[in-house]
Amino acid sequence: MHVIFVHYHLNRGGVTRVIENLLRALASLSDDKLPHRLTIAYGGRAAAWGHHIAKNSPFDVKLTEIPQLDYDTESSQVTGQLQQTLTNLLTETDCAINSTVLQVHNHSLGKNVELPLALARLANDGWYLLLHIHDFAEDLRPSNYQHMLKHAESPDQLHRQLYPHAPQIHYAMLNH
Numbered sequence: 001m002h003v004i005f006v007h008y009h010l011n012r013g014g015v016t017r018v019i020e021n022l023l024r025a026l027a028s029l030s031d032d033k034l035p036h037r038l039t040i041a042y043g044g045r046a047a048a049w050g051h052h053i054a055k056n057s058p059f060d061v062k063l064t065e066i067p068q069l070d071y072d073t074e075s076s077q078v079t080g081q082l083q084q085t086l087t088n089l090l091t092e093t094d095c096a097i098n099s100t101v102l103q104v105h106n107h108s109l110g111k112n113v114e115l116p117l118a119l120a121r122l123a124n125d126g127w128y129l130l131l132h133i134h135d136f137a138e139d140l141r142p143s144n145y146q147h148m149l150k151h152a153e154s155p156d157q158l159h160r161q162l163y164p165h166a167p168q169i170h171y172a173m174l175n176h
Contacts, residue, residue, distance in 0.1 A: 002037040002095050006086075006104040008069055008111055010046035014134060015105045020053050022103075027057050034059050039093060041086070043070025043112075064089060071111045078151050083118035090127070103130040108162040110144025113151045116161040123164045131163075132172045 003026070010016050019040065026035060038057070041064045054061035066089070068082040090100065102122065107115050108131075123129055135141070152158035163171075 001035045002039070002093065002100045003035045004039040004041060004089070004095075004100065004102045006041045006069065006102055007106070008043045008045075008071055010040070010042045010049040010063075012048040016048050018105065018132075018134075020050050023053050023057055023061070026059070031058075036060070037062070037093070039064055039089070041066050041069060041089060043067060045070065062093075068114065069112065072113055074147060076113055078114055078117060080114075080118075082112070082114040083121050086118055086122060090122075097126050097128075101128045101130055103132055105132045106134050107131055108133060109135055110141060110148045113148050116148070116158075120161045120164045123166050123169050126166075126168060128168045129164075130170050130172060134173075 005019050005022070007015050007019065010019070023038070026038070036059060038059055038061045040054075040061065044065045044067050046063070046065075049063070054063070066082075066085050068085050086102075102119075104115075104119060107119055119129060119131070148162070149155065149158055152161070
């Protein structure tokens with residue numbers, strides 16, 4: 001199995017620690033259950049990344065910088081470039097659709113308007129997604145939600161992008 005963690009950054013914060021803890025948990029699996037590869041795709045900021053954790057893992061860990069994953073701005077436009085870059089990553093790393101899982105952190109938070117659309121398209125193509133939600137744009141982040149809504153055809157269309165449903169899509173929550 002190839003696991004690909006996807007997040008905006010690897011700076012100080014909860015998600016960076018969650019990814020490090022997930023690496024530790026995966027490393028504790030028996031040899032027959034270990035992923036054979038693990039990729040961490042991030043937007044370019046990695047000030048708090050613990051390189052020693054990846055270096056000491058029993059599987060290959062590759063960091064891949066994808067600038068289009070970083071936070072966007074109010075003036076950002078939906079270009080489809082992020083979806084193409086993620087597709088290229090899957091192709092370049094020779095990922096098989098039935099043995100690759102993309103675990104994406106906070107995709108629906110509204111920090112990057114292209115991410116939900118890119119993931120919805122990958123899901124539509126049949127890729128396995130674990131959407132790991134820590135916070136919600138709808139909950140105390142109205143400007144993020146409005147930012148996404150501005151680029152959507154309708155609230156219903158935005159909801160379908162933010163929370164896609166298919167047999168190969170699963171959700172994990174971490175909130176209170």
